[in-house]
Amino acid sequence: MPCIGLLAGLGDHVLDVSALAAAQGRHTPGDDLGWWDLDGPLGTLLATSFEAWRAASWGPFSQVEPDDILPLPTVRLLAPVARPGKLMCIGLNYRDHAAEAKMDVPRAPVMFAKFGTSVTGPESEVVIPFGCEKADYEAELAVVIGRRAKRVPPSEALHHVFGYTCFNDVSARDFQFADGQWVRAKAADTFAPMGPFVATAAEVEDPHALPIKFRLNGETMQNSNTDQLVFGIPEIIAHLSASMTLEPGDVIATGTPPGVGFARRPPVYLRPGDRMEVEIASLGILANTVTRD
Numbered sequence: 591m592p593c594i595g596l597l598a599g600l601g602d603h604v605l606d607v608s609a610l611a612a613a614q615g616r617h618t619p620g621d622d623l624g625w626w627d628l629d630g631p632l633g634t635l636l637a638t639s640f641e642a643w644r645a646a647s648w649g650p651f652s653q654v655e656p657d658d659i660l661p662l663p664t665v666r667l668l669a670p671v672a673r674p675g676k677l678m679c680i681g682l683n684y685r686d687h688a689a690e691a692k693m694d695v696p697r698a699p700v701m702f703a704k705f706g707t708s709v710t711g712p713e714s715e716v717v718i719p720f721g722c723e724k725a726d727y728e729a730e731l732a733v734v735i736g737r738r739a740k741r742v743p744p745s746e747a748l749h750h751v752f753g754y755t756c757f758n759d760v761s762a763r764d765f766q767f768a769d770g771q772w773v774r775a776k777a778a779d780t781f782a783p784m785g786p787f788v789a790t791a792a793e794v795e796d797p798h799a800l801p802i803k804f805r806l807n808g809e810t811m812q813n814s815n816t817d818q819l820v821f822g823i824p825e826i827i828a829h830l831s832a833s834m835t836l837e838p839g840d841v842i843a844t845g846t847p848p849g850v851g852f853a854r855r856p857p858v859y860l861r862p863g864d865r866m867e868v869e870i871a872s873l874g875i876l877a878n879t880v881t882r883d
């Protein structure tokens with residue numbers, strides 16, 4: 591059965607947090623969204639557990655059975671947010687990427703959506719859908735919302751963030767260019783890999799200073815830094831929350847840097863057997879293989 595795991599302070603081991611919750615008499619949800627509410631009992635449990643580990647205080651874990659601390663190599667990591675309520679993506683949010691796409695830098699964040707069925711986890715297959723011959727990669731930093739946000743000003747926006755994870759905005763360019771809008775091209779099944787874990791906001795000193803890379807079969811294709819974002823995370827959250835309520839467990843992908851496949855000469859598109867890796871400092875490596883429907 592899928593469960594939430596905690597990596598902090600355990601090296602190459604992971605704690606079954608559901609077991610920790612049960613030991614403390616807390617109810618665990620039927621889905622994963624209850625974990626991301628920083629003001630809810632389970633989000634509080636995750637936050638306090640992490641803080642206890644940072645302080646090298648093992649008191650909260652005294653009731654945990656040894657069998658609930660598992661060697662990481664024996665654990666299959668799933669997408670940290672398996673079915674986000676909203677999965678929002680920001681387009682053209684690096685100036686150099688807008689330039690390579692031959693598009694103007696937007697005056698406000700440009701949002702499109704993916705769906706819950708697009709989500710897949712680390713070391714899983716990304717499936718090119720029938721009829722697509724131009725599947726492409728996009729390495730991105732994703733934000734997991736941890737507090738309800740409605741009309742939040744930029745100065746308060748980061749207080750609503752649970753944490754950050756790696757994201758790959760896989761895109762069917764032939765669908766995208768044929769349709770004139772992006773949803774079908776972006777929201778295919780498995781086209782939203784994320785993981786391998788969520789680093790809490792407390793673990794990431796500055797989300798706007800993170801080296802970000804994408805490798806295809808070991809070759810570096812994208813190499814940038816989140817300090818190049820056109821719109822920072824506070825501006826994105828403020829912009830989105832002005833018209834929609836952001837809820838715990840919602841995910842925002844913040845855009846990709848230059849180096850995507852369709853802009854290369856000659857273009858580079860994904861093929862079955864390809865190995866994709868998104869690496870962001872402090873957030874690990876999100877790796878997936880490509881196959882075809």
